Amino acid sequence: MAMPFVPTKGSLSGSSGDLASEDGFPGLKNLEERLSQVRARRVSSEPVESSDAASDESAKKMLALAYRIGTEMVAALIIGVGGGIAIDSWLGTRPWGLIIMFFLGAGSAVSNIYRSINGIGYAIGYRKISGNDEKRQNGSEPSDGRGGGSES
Amino acid sequence: MDPLHQFHIKPIISLVIGKYDLSFSNSALSMILVVTLIYALMAYGMRNRSMVPGRLQSAAEIFYEFLAGMVRENAGHDAKPFVPFVFTLFMFILFGNLIGMVPWAFTFTSHIIVTFALAIFVFLMVTLVALVKHGFKFFTFFMPHGVPIWLAPILIPIEFISYLSRPISLSVRLFANMMAGHTMLKVFAGFTIMLGSSLGAMGYAAGMLPVLINFALIGFEILVACIQAYVFSLLTCLYIRDALELH
Numbered sequence: 001m002a003m004p005f006v007p008t009k010g011s012l013s014g015s016s017g018d019l020a021s022e023d024g025f026p027g028l029k030n031l032e033e034r035l036s037q038v039r040a041r042r043v044s045s046e047p048v049e050s051s052d053a054a055s056d057e058s059a060k061k062m063l064a065l066a067y068r069i070g071t072e073m074v075a076a077l078i079i080g081v082g083g084g085i086a087i088d089s090w091l092g093t094r095p096w097g098l099i100i101m102f103f104l105g106a107g108s109a110v111s112n113i114y115r116s117i118n119g120i121g122y123a124i125g126y127r128k129i130s131g132n133d134e135k136r137q138n139g140s141e142p143s144d145g146r147g148g149g150s151e152s
Numbered sequence: 153m154d155p156l157h158q159f160h161i162k163p164i165i166s167l168v169i170g171k172y173d174l175s176f177s178n179s180a181l182s183m184i185l186v187v188t189l190i191y192a193l194m195a196y197g198m199r200n201r202s203m204v205p206g207r208l209q210s211a212a213e214i215f216y217e218f219l220a221g222m223v224r225e226n227a228g229h230d231a232k233p234f235v236p237f238v239f240t241l242f243m244f245i246l247f248g249n250l251i252g253m254v255p256w257a258f259t260f261t262s263h264i265i266v267t268f269a270l271a272i273f274v275f276l277m278v279t280l281v282a283l284v285k286h287g288f289k290f291f292t293f294f295m296p297h298g299v300p301i302w303l304a305p306i307l308i309p310i311e312f313i314s315y316l317s318r319p320i321s322l323s324v325r326l327f328a329n330m331m332a333g334h335t336m337l338k339v340f341a342g343f344t345i346m347l348g349s350s351l352g353a354m355g356y357a358a359g360m361l362p363v364l365i366n367f368a369l370i371g372f373e374i375l376v377a378c379i380q381a382y383v384f385s386l387l388t389c390l391y392i393r394d395a396l397e398l399h
Contacts (some may be wrong), residue, residue, distance in 0.1 A: 038228040064383045067325060075321030079313050107306070132263075151354075 031126065072112040080105015154252050157332065159262055162283035179266070182258040186247040215243065219385070221250075224277060224391035236380060238392075242385040249377030253370065261380075262330040272321035274388050282395035283288065283359060293398060326380050333373045342367045 084101030088094045163175030204211055219239045223231050227238075245261060252259025260266050282290045294311040295304060315319030344359035351358065 015341045026231040052169075060382070063379055064386055067329070067379060067383050068321075068387070071321045071328070072317070075311055075317040075324055078320050078324075079317045083313070104306070105313055108310040108317065111310060112314055112317065148222075 068116050069113055072116050073109040075113050076109035077102075077105045080108065155335050155342060158258075158338060161263075167393065178258045179263065181261045182251065182260045183248070186244060186251055186260075190243045190247055191252070193375075194281050205263075215239075215388075223389055225393075226386060227393040228396060231389070231392050234392050237390055238385050241274070241388060242381055243383050245326065246378065246381035247379055250374070252330065252334065252393070253374055253377060259330055259334055261326055263332055264327040267326040268319065268323040270326075270384075271319040274391065275319040275320065278391045278395045281392070284399060285396065289398065290355060291337055293394075318387075318391065322384060326384055329376055329380050337366055337369055337373065340369065 080101045080103075085096035085107070087097035087101065087110065091097065153280055161177045163173075163177050164181060165176040167174045167176065193208065194212050197206075197212035200209065202208065202209065216239065219242055223235050223238050227234065235318050244345070248261045250263065251257050282293070294308050294315070296311070299307060340362040343362040344356075347362075348357040349355070371379065388389035
């Protein structure tokens with residue numbers, strides 16, 4: 001008989017013997033409960049994790065963030081300066097296109113860095129943080145970890 | 153002895169059609185090897201589909217669970233159709249980075265054209281998704297809400313440059329990290345040979361020092377290989393989320 005059972009980590013522990021016993025499948029009673037737990041985890045954006053895994057995850061996110069920041073700045077400057085030179089050679093407005101685009105590129109470089117440090121709530125075209133957004137933002141912000149958002 | 157020699161593209165099967173050089177190079181061979189390895193891991197690992205997974209099935213499941221979780225956390229629930237895309241991207245970059253750590257192997261992610269092709273594909277896909285999903289509302293993306301209107305002439309170009317810089321930062325980050333790491337390994341390995349050939353026996357004794365440094369660096373490079381694949385796919389998730397929700 002094929003059980004509709006999803007073997008995710010943690011959910012198998014302790015009660016795997018119950019499923020095998022013949023007398024009325026006592027494992028089936030809390031199977032429903034465990035299934036709903038697994039489903040809740042699929043739906044909620046915050047996975048249920050132990051604190052150890054959470055700190056490991058946040059260290060990984062910190063490192064990932066550190067790698068992002070440097071190139072965010074360089075990339076915006078490349079676009080600014082490259083675009084400025086392209087505009088100059090296209091319209092013949094040497095040197096004004098380069099000068100203006102350099103400053104615009106520098107501005108967007110700074111705002112890129114500001115955004116990557118502050119998390120995705122400050123993404124391009126940021127409007128307002130709805131309740132849903134705030135929750136997700138906590139998940140992505142390295143300093144917060146996932147301490148608060150698990151009540152959902 | 154040239155530390156950049158490892159990045160040379162060598163044609164294995166020469167094929168020139170018209171003006172275009174379509175040779176099958178060592179880079180292409182390396183990519184095919186990576187795709188074969190990923191396919192083998194997934195197809196062979198999942199062949200039994202047992203309840204209690206074996207080693208390979210476990211590895212395949214860990215990769216899947218990790219990436220599905222990453223997409224769910226960072227891109228939201230609507231992003232479920234993008235799980236296969238992000239999965240493919242992550243596995244391709246991760247295996248490409250890791251296979252570069254094998255001696256004599258070719259690291260195709262150390263070429264900016266490869267990483268830029270990946271990044272521009274992500275960029276175009278995300279832009280198209282946003283355009284299809286939101287239509288002209290997409291262009292409000294470049295004007296943050298609640299900003300005084302007289303700032304628009306400055307802010308819109310800044311936001312636009314910021315948006316255009318996404319594929320550049322994605323591709324430059326991956327390429328620069330892989331290329332710098334591999335060059336550094338070669339430079340330190342070169343020190344040992346130079347010391348040995350110029351100072352003789354004493355040089356070989358002193359040459360142990362760069363070997364020790366390389367020993368630490370290789371561990372670090374493996375970490376960088378994983379982190380870079382993670383960063384690339386994480387940012388893809390964030391961009392997908394931007395495109396889907398558009399705030």
